[in-house]
Amino acid sequence: MSGDDELMEVPVQAITLVEKGAPKYMILCDMPCKIIETRLKKKATNKGNDRVEVKGLHLWTGKKYEDTIVGTVSIQVPKWSTNEYTLLDVDASDGAVSLMDPAGGTKEDVTLVKDGKEWDPVSKDVIERFEAGEALIVTVFSCMGKEVVMQVRAEA
Structure with a gap:
């Protein structure tokens, strides 16, 4: 079993993307994407198979993909x-963050995300609020061996 196989779930049929409880993420155009829109096309294929239009945003770059x-x-999900x-x-210079889990262990391998040369909106918010002295809780999204800070909130 290769490393990529360990990062993937059992493949599902594309028609499940339009059903309730559908996967939120998929490999779209060979890219890991968050699904933002799915719809069943009105006209089926010549063999009568349904077709699904899928639009998604790349998990790390935000680029839009359609198929x-x-x-x-x-x-693949x-x-x-x-x-x-x-x-x-x-560290606002390179985006390295130091985190503590609920059990008290530390995590040093997560970085903030840049959109080109600028920090993405979540990363910018983390830096500004941290520098203002707020105690913060961050939500880290893990997928395909990469971890990204995707949300920040004040510690209660």
Whole structure:
């Protein structure tokens, strides 16, 4: 089993993307994407198979991807998780963050995200609020071996 196999769930049929409880993430155009829109096309294929139009945003860059997939085709759904950590420190020069989990362990391998040369909105918010002296809780999104701070809130 390769490392990529460990990061993927069992493939699902594309038609499940339009059903209730559909996956939120998928490999779209060979890119890991968050699904933002799905719809069943009105006209089926010549063989009568349903077609699904899918639009998604790349998980790390935000670039938009679109595709039309035959409903019976298997798609890959990446494994993902979110965890909350207490923010201990931020290095605004390179985006390195120091985090503490609820059990008191530290995590040093997460960085903030840049959109080109600028920090993305969440990263900018983390830096500004940390520098203002706020105690913060961050939500870290993990997918395909990469972890990104995706949300920040004040510690209660």
